[in-house]
Amino acid sequence: MSPRERTTTAEDARCPRLPDRLGGLWTLANDLSWTWNPEAPTLFRAIDPPLWRRTRHNPVALLRTVGAERLRSVAEDPVFLRRYDAALDVRRDAVAVGHAREPGTAGHADDVGADATPTWFDERYPAFRDLPVAYFCAEFALHESIPIYSGGLGVLAGDHLKAASELGVPLVGVGLMYAHGYFDQTLGSDGWQDDADDPLDPDLTPLERLRGVDGVPWLASIRGGGRRIHIGAWRLRVGRVSLYLLDTDLEENDPADRGLSHQLYAGGADHRLRQEAILGVGGVRVLAALGIEPGAWHANEGHAAFMMVERVRRLMRDGRSFADAVSRVRASTVFTTHTPVSAGHDVFSHAQMREWIGETFWEEIPHREELLGLGRHPDDEAQDRFHMTAAAIRLSRRVNGVSARHGRVSRNIWRGLWEDRAAGEVPIRHVTNGVHLATWMSDDIAGLLDEWLPAGWRCTDDEAMWGAVRDVPAPALWRVRRRLKLRLLDLMRDEARRRWPGHWTESAHLAGAGTLMSPEPLTIGFARRFATYKRADLIFRDRERLLALLSDPARPVQLIFAGKAHPRDDDGKRVLQRVYEHTRDPEFEGRIAFLENYGLHAAHGLVEGVDLWLNLPRVPLEASGTSGMKAALNGVPQLATADGWWEEGFEGDNGWIIPLAPATASEEEVDEHDAEHLFRLLEEDVIPLYYDRPGAGAADDAPASWLAPARRAIEVAGARFTAGRMVRDYARDYYVPSLRGDD
Structure with missing residues (x-):
C-alpha cells in the first residue's frame, strides 16, 4: 500500500x-x-x-x-x-468532482462522480484539472477551533483554500501544525498584554493523522543541528482541497526538536529558521512521500522560500546544473509578497544557515555557495546573509504584490535584484486580495440579497448583477443592520461574563469590555494586529475633540477595538495599552471598549455588527488589508487612509478616504495631518449622515442617506473584492501559465 x-x-x-x-x-x-x-x-x-x-x-x-x-x-x-x-x-x-483525481490531492476518492457539475476550473482549463498546485503558507485560518493563525495572512490563506475548493482549482495546501496555537490574550488591569499558550486538541478538530511506511507517524525528515528531524503530517479537508500540516512533535525526535512545530512565530531567529526549513524542505518531501507531484508551486510570503531551494537541490542531486535547476524551478513557481515592512521579511546569517540547516541542503551535493547566493540582496552591505524574500523572488517566474499600490511599492523595494531596470520595469505585478464571501457575509445580509438580487449573485463578479443591491429597500436593510449590531453587543456581554470569573479581579474591566454600550449610537470598529504603523491610537491624539464626539447627547459615538500585539513587539503592546487605558476612563461614559483575545469568532461579530469600519495605517505600509472588505460585504462602509486595497476600492460613495499628506512631511506631520482629516470627516460627513433620520411620525427610522454608502459598500466589495475573484486571477494569470510552462 x-x-x-x-x-x-x-x-x-x-x-x-x-x-x-x-x-x-x-x-x-x-x-x-x-x-x-x-x-x-x-x-x-x-x-x-x-x-x-x-x-x-x-x-x-x-x-x-x-x-x-x-x-x-x-x-x-x-x-x-x-x-x-x-x-x-x-x-x-x-x-464532488466530475473526474478522478489522485486521493490525497484536490478532491477525495470517495467524492468522485461522473455526473457532477463541472467546476469553473474544469470548464476553462480541462487539460490541467489533474495537476495540483502546491500552496505553501506559514499559517492558515479556517476555524476558531484550529488556532494556527495570527491574523491577516492566515485568514487570507484560509479564504484562498475555500475559494479554490468552490472553483475546482486543484490546490494542495501545506503549512505547519502548531500544537500550542498562536497565543491566548488576556489584559491586566493596566492594559498590558499577557500571552499564554492556546493549545490545540486534535481529538476536538477534524485533523487526520497521516502515517508513513509500516505505520510510523512520520513521512519525511531533514537534518539540522547535527540531528535528523522526523516530520509527520496531519490532513484537513476543505471541500475539494486538502491542507497538510507538518509536525515535529514525535517521540522519534530529540526533545529540542519536538517543540519546533509547537507555536506560530515563536522563539528567536534560529528557531524560525528551522521552522521555515520544516515548512519548505519538509513540505516538498512530505508531498513526494504522499505521491503528490505538483505541476505548479505557490509560496505565500517569504517564510516558504526553502520550498524553492529544496527543489533546486533535488534537481542538482539528479544531475542538473545549478543554472538549469534554477530555471526549471522558476518556470513553475509563483511568489506572493505581503508586506513592505522590513520586519516582515526574514533574514538569516550564513553562519545560522550552516549550523542549523546546512546538512539539509548539502548532505548530498557540495554546492554551498550557489545555494547561499540565492538569498543575497545587492543592497545589503553584509553579503553573508540569506534574505528569504530575495531568494523567493529569484526563484519565481511570477511575483506579485497584494494590491495595486503594493505592487508599485514592491517594484521599488526590490528593484535592486534587477540591476539594469528602472522600478517601473521590474516584473512584479499584483493580485489584489479578496475575502471569501460565504464565510464573511452574514447569513442575514445574504438572505436579504437573495430576495433582491438575481439568482447566482453569490458566484459572480458581474458588476451589473451586483448593482441590484441599490434596489434593496432602506427599511429592510436597516432592520438587518440593527439585528447584527444587537448580536455584536450580545457577543461582547457573553465574552465579558466568560472572562470575569477567571481573568478579571475588578469590575472596572466590565465597562471596558463593552457591557455599557447601547445599540443607538454610531458604533465604529477597529480590529487588527497592534503594530505601530497601523496607528490604533491615532484617534486619541486630540482627547477633547474625541470626548466631544463620544459624549454628544444628541449624536453620540462608540468605539470598539480588538486585536493582538505580537508577543515580542513591546512597542505594539504599548499602543494597545494606551488604547485600553481609555476604556477605563469614566469621562468617556463607557463608550470605548476593547474585545479581548480577537479571533475568527469575534471577527465575524465585529465586521457584521459595527456601523463604520476604521483603518488608519501609515501610507504605504499596509500592503492590502482585508478587514474593510469583510465589513463592506455586510453593509459597513470604511473610513481609511489611501493605502492598500482602499486606494483602488474607494469609489467616492462607498465610504470615506483620508487624503495623502505631502510627500515631504515628516512622520509626526503625517500623523497630525491624518488625525486632523479623520476628525474632520467624522464631524462634518460621517456623523451627520448617520443621524440624518426621518422626522417625527415617520413609519420607520431608517437613515436613507446613511444606507446609500452601505449599499454601495456591499456592491463594490461583492463585485471586486472577493476571494473568488482573487483565485480566478491567480488561476488565469499565474497558475495556468506556470502549468503550461509559459515564459
Missing part, C-alpha cells in the same frame, strides 16, 4: 456512536466546507444550542460531547431531518 492508503480517516475510532439515520453528521463535521455550507451551522446549533455556544461553534467537539439521548431525539424530528438531508446535499455538491 502507498502512504496515502494508510491515513487515519474521518470514520476512525474517534467517531462517536450516532443513530443510523444521522451517520453523515460526522463526515459533515470533519470537512471544513461546513463553515460555508448555509445549512450546516443551523443544523449543528439545533442539536444543542447551549452546547454549540460553549464549544464555540465546533461541530466535532459538539458531537463528541452531546448525549446519546439527545441525538436519538433529533433523529426522530422531521424538521431536523430535513435540515440534515439538505446540509448533506450541499456538502456533496461542495466536494
